[in-house]
Amino acid sequence: MRLAKDSEERQNLLGNQSRSRRGRSGGFIVKGLLWVIFLGLIVGGVGTYYVYQQLQTNPITATTEVDIPAGSSVKQIATLLEKNGVIKNATLFSYYVRYQGVAGDLKAGIYQFDQQVTTEQLINMLSKGTQAEVVRFTVPEGWNVSQIAEALAKKGLIEKDIFIHEINEGNFPEFPFVSSIPKKEGRKYRLEGYLFPETYEVRKGATEHEIIAKMLGQFQKEWKPEWTEQIKKHKITMDEAVNLAAIVEREVVVDQERPIVAGIFYNRMRDRWKLQSCATVQFVLGKQRDRITFEDLKIASPYNTYLHEGLPPGPIASPGRASLESVVKPQENEYFFFVTKKDGTQEHYFSKTFAEHASKNAKSQGSW
Secondary structure, three states, X not given: OHHHHHHHHHXXXXXXXXXXXXXXXXXXXXXXXXXXXXXHHHHHHHHHHHHHHHOOEOOOOXXXXXEEOOOOOHXXXXXXXXXXXXXXXXXXXXXXXXXXXXXHHOOOEEEEEOOOOOHHHHHHHHHHOOOOOEEEEEOOOOOOHHHHHHHHHHOOOOOHHHHHHHHHHOOOOOOHHHHOOOOOOOOOOOOOOOOOOOEEEEEOOOOHHHHHHHHHHHHHHHOOHHHHHHHHHHOOOHHHHHHHHHHHHHHOOOHHHHHHHHHHHHHHHHOOOOOOOHHHHHHHXXXXXXXXXXXXXXXXXXXXXXXXXXXXXXXXXXXXXXHHHHHHOOOOOOOOEEEEOOOOOOOEEEEOOHHHHHHHHHHOOOOO
């Protein structure tokens, strides 16, 4: 009887110890789960606060202009807004716009911010197309700085003296190519050739600096990154390519002929011939003439390629896309001369020798 009772007591003791361990273990699990939930709430709260903060717009300390091109995606619009300091986080702004279901409502245009707006106000502004008052102007292919300045001054968009000062002295760190433009003696305008020919819209009241930056920005978009490598085989720099393209622009009207003429100028430079471009003489004269005289060809100027070998000190005009590309990808040919046909087509005769050129020159019914 005593043995049976002792055995029963030992079993009860072991049972109590087992239940005690299970109780303690269960308590640890519950406490662990509570800690996980608590930490989750903290992390979630911090995350929510971070997202909330990053979705807020930035304070505006100075008038900020954002130009949103036509066809821009939500991501591109958000990137522009972040780059210009309007919003803090382009990625979160993009997600929020999509979440709101207004991604397709955002409109292109020039937007001006004079003070901080809320995220909702910003989205509403972009959806309604509440833009700054803008003015439009066009820079034709082949225009030079003087012509552009004159036209903009007549429109009341600039003060000519300030514009020219910015052309020569203005600081444009956002365009790396500007710092690579050489300071050559005799160069008339530092940024000649880089005011890309295009139709522009700027906010009313834009400064001379902002207007120039607009045109430089377009040049940067048009100059393809691979061109910088491609022109190396011609042993020229970007500035020299723009320089030569400007001459092609002023000499040629028919786009298909631009690579041919570019090839001719390369041939002349390779063989150390003078370029003998009438367009460079026209630049020196300061106005377009229907006919260049022999006296004009003798005018003393570093831009006169009838007197000086190689390229002039700087570009003579703003070349368009076709002229720039013709210099990057010229036609390989054996021509050294060209002359206008004078038949109304604005096309040229091309020649390999001077004798052939003289014959075609006579045929064109208008000698130099």
